[in-house]
Each structure stands twice: as structure tokens, then as C-alpha cells.
Amino acid sequence: MHRDVVKFVTKCDICLTYKLPTHNVLGEMGRPKQCCRPFQIISIDFIGPLPVSRKQNSYILVVTCCFSKYCLAFPVRRATADIVIKHLEDSVFLTHGIPQTVYMDNGSQFICEKTIALFNKYNIPNVFLTPKYTPQVNLVERYNKTIVTCISTFVKEDQRSWDVYLPKILFAINNSVNEVTGYTPSFLVYGRELVICGSHYVDNDLGDEIVFLPRDAYAENIGYLSKIFNKVQASLWHHHQQNSKRYNLRRRFTEFNEGDIVFKRTYYLSDKHKYFNKKLAPKFIKCRITKKRSPLVYELEDMHGKYLGPWHIKDFKLSKWHIFWFCCGFFYL
Known part of the structure; x- marks a missing residue:
């Protein structure tokens, strides 16, 4: 009986629409952007x-x-x-x-x-x-x-x-x-x-003659940029790994497929003239996933078939909880 009650309550559309989630925000940090040069x-x-x-x-x-x-x-x-x-x-x-x-x-x-x-x-x-x-x-x-x-x-x-x-x-x-x-x-x-600052030129007086840098020396200096770019690329990867560890501490890995039912967060605006306050509005709406762009971004439609565009997984709430018993208790997956 207790298990049936838990299943019924955790799948109640009204509760999922109006109540805020108690689980961690869905979606971990994505992969780092693969770039090796400016403005790529x-x-x-x-x-x-x-x-x-x-x-x-x-x-x-x-x-x-x-x-x-x-x-x-x-x-x-x-x-x-x-x-x-x-x-x-x-x-x-x-x-x-x-x-x-x-x-x-x-x-x-x-x-x-x-x-x-x-x-x-x-x-x-x-x-x-x-x-x-x-x-x-x-x-x-x-x-x-x-x-x-x-x-x-x-x-x-x-x-x-x-x-x-x-x-x-x-x-x-x-x-x-x-x-x-x-x-x-x-x-x-x-x-x-x-x-x-213009004082840079005062401190570095060129003198009477302008000394031109040889082409080979100039080309060698430019060649150092490729080494610097490699160093920057490695630094970007290293900092992404560090940020991912901190970011994922309070995130929950979840992945959905096309056709899955989810509840998407709403972003209503209060309107005094229409007697509407967002605090009393639904916090989530029931949606269906139509396309999976990545593990973090999904295209949605409402239950009437209206296209809602792409949404990040952080705005989703789980619509169905899988429950299993362990000893005398149960755990949410």
C-alpha cells in the first residue's frame, strides 16, 4: 500500500506543475569548446x-x-x-x-x-x-x-x-x-x-636612427604564438576540468530521449492590469521531448502539440520517479 501511494503521489500532474523540485538541478557541465585560435x-x-x-x-x-x-x-x-x-x-x-x-x-x-x-x-x-x-x-x-x-x-x-x-x-x-x-x-x-599610456614612448626613445628588425627574427617571434596558443588551449582544458568538479557537486546527471514526458519551468511575468501574479501561476508545464540536440539541450512541445523551442535541461523537473525498496526504505533514482 505504501509503495502504491508513493507512486501515485510522485506522478501527480498537479503536484508536479505547482510544487518546486526537491532534487538537485538536472544536467552536469558539458564538454569544453574545442578551439585553438582566436575568433574560431x-x-x-x-x-x-x-x-x-x-x-x-x-x-x-x-x-x-x-x-x-x-x-x-x-x-x-x-x-x-x-x-x-x-x-x-x-x-x-x-x-x-x-x-x-x-x-x-x-x-x-x-x-x-x-x-x-x-x-x-x-x-x-x-x-x-x-x-x-x-x-x-x-x-x-x-x-x-x-x-x-x-x-x-x-x-x-x-x-x-x-x-x-x-x-x-x-x-x-x-x-x-x-x-x-x-x-x-x-x-x-x-x-x-x-x-x-603615451609615456611608454618617452621611456623608450628611438634615437636618431630607426633600427629595423630582420625578417627572420620577426618570423621567429611570430612563431612563438603557436606555442602560446597551445599553452592557452591546455589551460582552457585544465580550468574546465576544475570548474566541472565544482559545478557538478550540486548537479544531477540525467538524460532524456525523444518522446519522454518532462515538466518545464515557466517564466511568467506578473501583470497588475490583468490581475495575474506569477507567484500564483504554475511553476512548470507538462511537455514532450521532440528532439534531442545534446545531452543538455532538448526541443519541446506542449501536450497539445505546440512547438516550444529548445530548452536547457536545468529548467526540467523529473516527471516520473523510479522507486525501489532497499531493506526497510526506498530510494529515488
């Missing part, structure tokens, strides 16, 4: 809407390099596909080269036909959509927090001046030694440290 893998996202600046900007388009940690940010007026295409093509693809992989969320400006056509135009083989806030997958999410924090320390009460400080913030980020790589992002991208 990039991630893009928008910050905003922010207060309209005096230049009429409301959003920031952020692009980060997953290898060098180099960050680009463009203040824009609207978060549209045309804006994304213009800055990606002019300031990223035709400046730093064509990437092999692009990570972005499933915003309408990223998944529309115009943006996909841009990726096809340059034959970019891998384009991945990361659902909602997933900093463990999309590097740019972490840089978004850093940029917003830096902006807030500068603007204080005058929040309309946020785009004035953005270039200085980016310069500071790109010329600070990264804890993971051990180098500044600017050095890994340009092969040299950027001069941050």
Missing part, C-alpha cells in the same frame, strides 16, 4: 533594453571570443536582425576572420532568415542556439554581467551616459590578464600588448 568560436547576445542614452542607444550587442576572451560591444538603438548582420559582418567577420562556430540564444533577431542567410553566405559550419540564460554554455552571458556591473559603477545617477563609458570598459577588459588563459585578450588577438 564566438558567442553573441544583446544587453537591454537600457535607459535611452543621449545618442538614442538602448541596447548593447556583445560578441566574445571563446579562445582569447576578447570582447566586442556595440551600442545600438534597436535589437534587430539588420543591426546584428551589419556589426557581425563589418566588425567581426571582415575584421577578425570567419568563425567556425557561433553560439547565440533563440532571440528572434538571431534565428530569422536574414541572420541565418549571413551564416550560410560565409559557410559557417556550426551555429548553436542556447536557450535563455545558460552561462555554462554561452560565454557571452558572463561578460554581459561584467559589462553591466562596470557601467553601473560609472553612470551612478546619470544613467543616460552609459554608452559614453563603454569603449573605456572594453579597453580595460581586453587589456587585463585573464585568469584562465594567463594572457591579455589583446595579446592573443594581435600578438602584442597594446600601449595604454
Whole structure:
């Protein structure tokens, strides 16, 4: 009798819809990104809407390099596909080269036909959509927090001046030694440290004659970059292993298949005019998995067949508990 009651309660749709889960968050950290050079893998996202600046900007388009940690940010007026295409093509693809992989969320400006056509135009083989806030997958999410924090320390009460400080913030980020790589992002991208003060030239007087570096010596110096890139690649792998151990301590490994029933977390917004409060709304909705993109990302549809898009496993709750008896107790798998 006790076992039957437990089975019935743990499969109750109403309880699974309204009650918060007691088990650990599902999904361990994924595999590290395989990259060996700057701008081979990039991630893009928008910050905003922010207060309209005096230049009429409301959003920031952020692009980060997953290898060098180099960050680009463009203040824009609207978060549209045309804006994304213009800055990606002019300031990223035709400046730093064509990437092999692009990570972005499933915003309408990223998944529309115009943006996909841009990726096809340059034959970019891998384009991945990361659902909602997933900093463990999309590097740019972490840089978004850093940029917003830096902006807030500068603007204080005058929040309309946020785009004035953005270039200085980016310069500071790109010329600070990264804890993971051990180098500044600017050095890994340009092969040299950027001069941050004009006094550098005063202390290093060239004299009357300019001494040119021989081509062989210059080529030898450039050749050291490949060794540095190998060192950075090993450092990225090492730090990923360390982060995985800490991240997985409070995570639960679970994997689903197509056709499985899961409960997905809802993200409602309260609306006073519609007499709706998210605290009283369902915390989860019952869904069916239609496609398995990876062990961490799944495409869902509701029980009426409506497509819900890709979702990360961290937003899932187990819909069915397997129970077995051991001695006088039982354990949840």
C-alpha cells in the first residue's frame, strides 16, 4: 500500500506543475569548446533594453571570443536582425576572420532568415542556439554581467551616459590578464600588448636612427604564438576540468530521449492590469521531448502539440520517479 501511494503521489500532474523540485538541478557541465585560435568560436547576445542614452542607444550587442576572451560591444538603438548582420559582418567577420562556430540564444533577431542567410553566405559550419540564460554554455552571458556591473559603477545617477563609458570598459577588459588563459585578450588577438599610456614612448626613445628588425627574427617571434596558443588551449582544458568538479557537486546527471514526458519551468511575468501574479501561476508545464540536440539541450512541445523551442535541461523537473525498496526504505533514482 505504501509503495502504491508513493507512486501515485510522485506522478501527480498537479503536484508536479505547482510544487518546486526537491532534487538537485538536472544536467552536469558539458564538454569544453574545442578551439585553438582566436575568433574560431564566438558567442553573441544583446544587453537591454537600457535607459535611452543621449545618442538614442538602448541596447548593447556583445560578441566574445571563446579562445582569447576578447570582447566586442556595440551600442545600438534597436535589437534587430539588420543591426546584428551589419556589426557581425563589418566588425567581426571582415575584421577578425570567419568563425567556425557561433553560439547565440533563440532571440528572434538571431534565428530569422536574414541572420541565418549571413551564416550560410560565409559557410559557417556550426551555429548553436542556447536557450535563455545558460552561462555554462554561452560565454557571452558572463561578460554581459561584467559589462553591466562596470557601467553601473560609472553612470551612478546619470544613467543616460552609459554608452559614453563603454569603449573605456572594453579597453580595460581586453587589456587585463585573464585568469584562465594567463594572457591579455589583446595579446592573443594581435600578438602584442597594446600601449595604454603615451609615456611608454618617452621611456623608450628611438634615437636618431630607426633600427629595423630582420625578417627572420620577426618570423621567429611570430612563431612563438603557436606555442602560446597551445599553452592557452591546455589551460582552457585544465580550468574546465576544475570548474566541472565544482559545478557538478550540486548537479544531477540525467538524460532524456525523444518522446519522454518532462515538466518545464515557466517564466511568467506578473501583470497588475490583468490581475495575474506569477507567484500564483504554475511553476512548470507538462511537455514532450521532440528532439534531442545534446545531452543538455532538448526541443519541446506542449501536450497539445505546440512547438516550444529548445530548452536547457536545468529548467526540467523529473516527471516520473523510479522507486525501489532497499531493506526497510526506498530510494529515488
